[in-house]
Amino acid sequence: MTQASSDVILERMMALHPKIIDLTLDRVWRLLDALGNPQNDLPPVIHVAGTNGKGSTLAMIRAGLEASGQTVHAYTSPHLARFHERIRVAGNLISEDDLTAVLDECYTANDGGNITYFEITTCAALLAFARTPADYTLLEVGLGGRLDATNVVAKPVMTAITPVSIDHQQFLGDTLAKIAFEKAGILKRGVPCVVARQDGDALEVIEEVAARVGAPLQAYGQHWHVGPERDGLVYQDELGLLDLPRPNLPGDHQISNAGTALAVLRALGLEATAWEAAVSQAEWPARMQRLKTGPLVDAAGGAELWLDGGHNPAAGEALAAHLVSLPKRPTYLICGMLNTKDIGGYLRPLTRVAEGLVAVSIPGEANTLPADETAAAARDSGFAAETADSVQAALAAILGREPSARVLICGSLYLAGAILRENG
Numbered sequence: 096m097t098q099a100s101s102d103v104i105l106e107r108m109m110a111l112h113p114k115i116i117d118l119t120l121d122r123v124w125r126l127l128d129a130l131g132n133p134q135n136d137l138p139p140v141i142h143v144a145g146t147n148g149k150g151s152t153l154a155m156i157r158a159g160l161e162a163s164g165q166t167v168h169a170y171t172s173p174h175l176a177r178f179h180e181r182i183r184v185a186g187n188l189i190s191e192d193d194l195t196a197v198l199d200e201c202y203t204a205n206d207g208g209n210i211t212y213f214e215i216t217t218c219a220a221l222l223a224f225a226r227t228p229a230d231y232t233l234l235e236v237g238l239g240g241r242l243d244a245t246n247v248v249a250k251p252v253m254t255a256i257t258p259v260s261i262d263h264q265q266f267l268g269d270t271l272a273k274i275a276f277e278k279a280g281i282l283k284r285g286v287p288c289v290v291a292r293q294d295g296d297a298l299e300v301i302e303e304v305a306a307r308v309g310a311p312l313q314a315y316g317q318h319w320h321v322g323p324e325r326d327g328l329v330y331q332d333e334l335g336l337l338d339l340p341r342p343n344l345p346g347d348h349q350i351s352n353a354g355t356a357l358a359v360l361r362a363l364g365l366e367a368t369a370w371e372a373a374v375s376q377a378e379w380p381a382r383m384q385r386l387k388t389g390p391l392v393d394a395a396g397g398a399e400l401w402l403d404g405g406h407n408p409a410a411g412e413a414l415a416a417h418l419v420s421l422p423k424r425p426t427y428l429i430c431g432m433l434n435t436k437d438i439g440g441y442l443r444p445l446t447r448v449a450e451g452l453v454a455v456s457i458p459g460e461a462n463t464l465p466a467d468e469t470a471a472a473a474r475d476s477g478f479a480a481e482t483a484d485s486v487q488a489a490l491a492a493i494l495g496r497e498p499s500a501r502v503l504i505c506g507s508l509y510l511a512g513a514i515l516r517e518n519g
Contacts, residue, residue, distance in 0.1 A: 100195040104202055105178060105216070112211045116266055118242035122210040126218050127247060129204040133218075133225035134247045138168065140232045141359065142248065144240040144278045145257025145291065147409045148352040151344055152257050152291075153235050154379040155356035161186060162372030163365050165230040170220045170245065172213065172237050175381055175404075175512035182220045185229045197222045213237050217244040239267050241280020254281050254288040254310070255359055257352065259297040260409040265435065271296045279304035289358040290314040292351055313358050321354025323347065328374070330357050342374045345383045347420065348413040381511035383417055389518035391490065398494055399424065399501040402515070404508035406432060408440035414505065415444040424501040428452040429489040430473065432506040434464040438472040441506070446477040449503070453489035454482045457510045469506075486514060 112122075127134055143153050150171055160167050166185045174180040182189040197219040205215060217237070224232050231252075234245045240256075259275045267274045275297035282288055282305055290301055292315040305312050313319060319332035323341070328350050330337040337357070342349040353374050360369045381404040386392050392400055403414055418426060426449045432438050442452075454469035464472075466482040473480035483489035486504060493500055504514055 101178065101191060101198055104195065104198040105212075107202060108198070108212050108215050111205065111207070111215065112209045114211065116213075116238060117211055118239060118266060120242055120244070120247065122208065123214050123218065123244045123247060125208065126201065126205050126210060126215065127221070129206075130201065130218060130222055133222045135249070136225040137221065137232045137248065138224070138229040139252040140234055140248045142234045142236070142245065142251045142254045142281050143257065144236040144243075144254070144281045146260045146262050146274070146278070146407065147405070147413070148257040148291070148348065148355070149235050151349060151377070151379050151382055152255065152352045152355045153233050154344070155342070155353055155373040155377040156359050157233055158377040159356060159360045159365060159369035159373035160231055162376060163369040166228070167231050167233060168224040168227070168229045169233040169235075170217070170224070171235045173508055173512070175508065176516045178216075181216070182223055184223055184227050189223060193223060194219075211244075214244045221247075236278075236281065239274075239277035239280065241277045243280075246281055250283060251281075251286050253359055253362060254283065254286055255291070255355055256281070256288060256293075256301060257291045257355055258409065259293055259301075260407060261437070261440075262407040272300050275300040276304065282308050282310040284309040285311075287311045287313060287362055289355055289362065291355045292316065313362060315351075315354065319354065319358045321350060321357070323350055328353060330354055332358065332361060334361060337370060339370060339374050342377065344377055344379055345385075346413055346417040348416070380515065381508060383414065386518060391487070391514070391518045394487065394490060395502065396494065397499045398497075400490075401501065401503045402511050403503060403505045404511035405505065406436050406441060406507050408437060408444070411441040411444040414503070415448050418445075418448040418501075418503070421501070424499070425450055425497045426501045426503065427493045427497065428478075429455060429483075429486055429493070429502060429504045430469055430506040431455045431457040431466070431510040432464045432469055433457070433460070433462045433509065435462060436464075436507075438464065438469060439476050442473055442476040442478065449478070450497075451479040451481075451493075453492055454480060455484075455486055455489055455510075457507055458485070458513050460507075460509050463509075486510075486517075
């Protein structure tokens, strides 16, 4: 098999439904039934929803489980460089042969029916997981929770909800309470749910749903606490107090994500090896990632080059807080965003920490916000902003003014993926 094999099938799958996002479970249930309902044969499932921090939290949970000797399936989205990143089977990225086989099987079983790309590829992941032994399956919600294609497991062993904030309003609702209701749709009767620190409105809705369905909560501030402590973090719950290193994923917001992961691992009965690995061994690209090698880094010379895929107001706040914590250095942004995002809400916190911004369009992305519109929104937010035809041209413009700058490429996971592919 060649790499083109899975690419060809994935391209065909893009044409099976006119809408990229269309939240309902009817099509998923139909295909799963045609496949023999693989969702009923998964290793114990940990299901993670939320607006920010899902991927980082899942990465920490996986690091903890694997360090304690467990084998783990993991499903995440979107991918950055290759689709295979979404499906990790018993610890390894799915092979090209196995990916091609399950995609082809799902495409055939679907028999031309309407189904979105995310729905049919989620079914392919579940099929791969059901056929390979493992100790746990980690499922990251794609969008929302209640009607997300991952929400097909009747009885997970554990669920978790990371911080909920305003995003995807056109699909999930225009208030924090409505969005939290959709996230809380992953709660199941009798299944414990770890809840990260939440805004009061979001927590109230999650608690209401949990009471109605009979899901016991382990909530931040009530059942567990986490916070920074000198060069590390302190976590405390009814089992005791832990002094641990700061997460190796950069940013103060990762302390909150680590707390959620630790609460899950401790609820599962895992011990010190898992706790320490969760904070010290997790890896998750394009989350305030320092680029250290590759053509872009070579072109940057003496400048620092960073990459982040965050794209909503909460992500902007987290990025600004982390940039403030770094040694002082002139900071510039290269920003590209989708046309569905709150660009002003994302950028406003960053005006406090960056001298300027160069806007780009996301290469190969139909829903990119044009660079000139990104630049206009950046100026409205208080930035000195200009446009460039590419990230390389943007970098050259910044370095022409400030050769030793700190440059953050940001605004979208799709832009981050393009950079990781181009930079090797």
